[in-house]
Each structure stands twice: as structure tokens, then as C-alpha cells.
Amino acid sequence: MSERVFNFSAGPSVLPKPVLEKAQRDLLNYNASGMSVMEMSHRSPVFQEIFDSAKSGLKEALSVPDTHEILFLQGGATLQFASVPMNLMKSGCADYAVTGNFSDKAAKEAEKYGTVHIAASTGPEFRAIPAQKDLSLSPDAEYLYYCANNTVFGTEWQYVPETSSPLVCDMSSNILSKPVDVSRYGLIFAGAQKNMAPAGLTVVIIDKALAGRELAITPKIMSYKVNIDNDSMLNTPPCWCIYMLSLTLEWLKSIGGVKAMQEIKHERAAKVYDFLDNSSMFTPHADKTSRSEMNITFRTGSSELDAQFVKEAAARGLINLKGHKVAGGMRASLYNAMPMEGVDALISFMKEFELSHV
Numbered sequence: 057m058s059e060r061v062f063n064f065s066a067g068p069s070v071l072p073k074p075v076l077e078k079a080q081r082d083l084l085n086y087n088a089s090g091m092s093v094m095e096m097s098h099r100s101p102v103f104q105e106i107f108d109s110a111k112s113g114l115k116e117a118l119s120v121p122d123t124h125e126i127l128f129l130q131g132g133a134t135l136q137f138a139s140v141p142m143n144l145m146k147s148g149c150a151d152y153a154v155t156g157n158f159s160d161k162a163a164k165e166a167e168k169y170g171t172v173h174i175a176a177s178t179g180p181e182f183r184a185i186p187a188q189k190d191l192s193l194s195p196d197a198e199y200l201y202y203c204a205n206n207t208v209f210g211t212e213w214q215y216v217p218e219t220s221s222p223l224v225c226d227m228s229s230n231i232l233s234k235p236v237d238v239s240r241y242g243l244i245f246a247g248a249q250k251n252m253a254p255a256g257l258t259v260v261i262i263d264k265a266l267a268g269r270e271l272a273i274t275p276k277i278m279s280y281k282v283n284i285d286n287d288s289m290l291n292t293p294p295c296w297c298i299y300m301l302s303l304t305l306e307w308l309k310s311i312g313g314v315k316a317m318q319e320i321k322h323e324r325a326a327k328v329y330d331f332l333d334n335s336s337m338f339t340p341h342a343d344k345t346s347r348s349e350m351n352i353t354f355r356t357g358s359s360e361l362d363a364q365f366v367k368e369a370a371a372r373g374l375i376n377l378k379g380h381k382v383a384g385g386m387r388a389s390l391y392n393a394m395p396m397e398g399v400d401a402l403i404s405f406m407k408e409f410e411l412s413h414v
């Protein structure tokens with residue numbers, strides 16, 4: 057390929073072109089420091105400025121209240137599957153809504169540290185998000201855990217669940233795609249590689265009142281309290297990813313922030329679902345009321361035709377449309393950085409493919 061493709065990967069995924077261009081300009085000599093961000097001490101004033109800009113940028117983008125702290129950690133979203141129960145479960149019980157691959161994994165990890173109560177499960181096909189009235193919540197739960205957007209199966213919560221215990225949410229694949237009332241959450245976490253930055257950074261937003269409850273066996277590096285006390289610098293943080301996040305946040309602000317992004321996200325997804333709903337070849341996987349606007353899953357009904365679609369699309373520069381191995385079919389991930397031209401190109405290819413295979 058001599059040109060950039062339209063990359064529909066579920067993660068790591070497309071980054072905004074202006075962000076990559078800025079990083080390229082700064083690559084060898086950041087802001088007259090004479091070195092690359094990759095070469096700087098994380099304790100230097102020049103890096104501290106980058107760190108502060110990423111943190112204040114995120115605080116502003118999501119209107120994070122002062123009751124909450126932002127942490128920049130490592131280990132991916134997957135490490136949070138263990139950190140959350142180790143820090144918050146107190147060997148007691150927690151409610152888990154299992155609506156897909158990653159919440160299932162999180163629930164299984166939490167079983168090592170206490171009692172997991174399944175508040176709802178929509179498996180094995182995971183086409184739907186449970187309604188509030190279908191959540192079975194235990195009175196003694198330390199928290200309710202859910203995953204806001206199911207990257208693999210393509211469903212997304214359209215509401216914030218009501219609970220009396222703190223809410224814990226995996227927002228890896230839809231963070232920064234819409235406004236969020238952070239004050240309703242005890243803890244939000246997200247791997248950076250979907251909507252924020254390159255892989256290697258995990259963002260945690262935690263209500264400070266929940267820090268300091270960890271089990272005694274919790275590794276120091278996994279303690280939220282220790283990370284808060286050290287402002288995410290107990291050890292070397294993922295410096296480059298934090299820098300890239302600061303650039304993504306500047307870009308997001310320049311296009312109007314999460315409010316503007318929500319409209320774009322809605323327009324992108326509506327175009328694709330509208331096509332799918334009127335197609336005689338393709339069927340969307342998710343129930344209509346539970347559809348994700350970030351990861352759109354669909355299939356033809358024939359695995360040979362699915363494979364052919366993925367292959368022919370790739371030859372046109374529309375890449376990574378193959379579904380996750382546990383879901384099959386196709387998946388188009390329309391993250392924040394996906395340009396509208398990518399969506400339009402996908403739809404015109406789908407039309408063409410459908411016409412040539414009737």
C-alpha cells in the first residue's frame with residue numbers, strides 16, 4: 057500500500073492523522089528540548105509538563121470532578137480485571153453484569169478474590185444489554201461491574217445502571233466518544249489503544265474515597281492508593297503513550313470535544329446500520345436496542361462469503377474487517393479517529409459486493 061488505508065481494527069486502532077503528524081514533527085526534538093519524548097527522564101520538568109497536559113486535558117474532556125483522581129497505569133485493561141477486585145472487593149461479594157467477552161473474563165478473574173454474583177448474563181450470543189429491571193443486584197455487593205461497550209459482539213449500554221453500591225465500568229472501547237457523568241462512577245478504566253493512544257497505557261478514573269481498601273496481598277504497583285499518592289509515578293510511567301494521549305486530547309478539543317464526537321459517532325454508525333437494515337445480504341448481530349456505535353458486527357450467513365468479503369475489502373484498502381474469533385462474521389470498528397470517508401468507502405464497497413453476489 058502506498059497510501060494510508062481505512063483501518064477498521066478493533067485495537068490497536070486508527071489514530072487521528074493530525075496527531076501522528078504532530079508526533080512526527082516532534083519526534084527527534086520535542087519542543088526545543090534536543091531530544092525525543094521517548095528519551096526523556098519521566099522526572100524531568102519537560103516531561104512533567106506533558107504529563108500535566110494529558111491529565112488536565114482528560115479532566116476537562118470528561119469533566120472529571122475533584123472527588124476523582126486520574127491515573128496513568130500499565131498492564132492494559134486486563135490487569136484491571138484483577139486490580140478492581142483486589143482493591144475494592146475486600147474478600148466480600150461484587151455484582152458483575154456479563155454482556156460479552158471482556159466482562160466474562162473480568163468476572164472470572166474476580167472469582168479469585170471474593171464472591172462474584174452474576175447480576176445478568178446475555179451469553180452465549182451476547183446480542184443484548186440487560187434492562188435495569190433485569191439486573192439482579194445483591195444488597196451486600198461492594199460494587200457493580202459492567203463493560204460499557206462490548207468490543208467483540210458489538211453491543212453498547214444505552215443507559216447508566218442504577219445501584220446503591222459503587223459503579224465500576226470498563227470503558228476501553230467507547231471512552232471519549234460521548235459525555236459521561238463521572239460523578240456516578242466509583243471507578244472507570246480504559247486501555248488506551250481504542251480511542252486514546254498507542255497500546256501500553258491504561259487510564260483509571262477513581263473516586264478517591266474508594267482508595268485504601270486493598271487486600272493485603274495486593275502488589276504495591278496495583279494499589280490505587282499507592283498510585284494516587286505517587287501521582288502515577290511510583291515507577292516509570294508509559295511516557296510515550298501519555299504524550300500521545302495529550303495530543304489526542306488536543307485534537308479532540310479542536311473538533312469540539314466529546315459532545316461533537318457523540319454526534320459524529322452517531323452519524324457514522326447510523327449510516328452503516330441503515331445500510332445493514334436494508335440489505336438482503338448482510339445481517340447485524342446485535343439487537344436493535346443494544347447496538348454499539350463503536351464496533352458494528354454483521355455477517356452474510358455464509359462463512360465463505362464472509363471470508364471473501366474481508367479479503368476483497370482489504371484489496372480496496374478497507375482493512376481489519378474480520379470479526380473476532382469468538383464471534384465470527386465481520387466487525388467494523390468506528391473509533392473516534394475513523395474519518396467519515398472511511399465509513400462512506402465501506403458502505404459503497406458493501407453495496408458493490410452485495411450487487412455482484414446476488
Ligand SMILES: *Cc1c(COP(=O)(O)O)cnc(C)c1O
Pocket residue numbers: 067131132133134135158203205206207226227228229247248250
Ligand atoms: C480491548 C479491550 C480489553 C482488553 O484490553 P487490553 O488492554 O488488551 O488488556 C478489555 N475490555 C474492553 C472493553 C476492550 O475493548
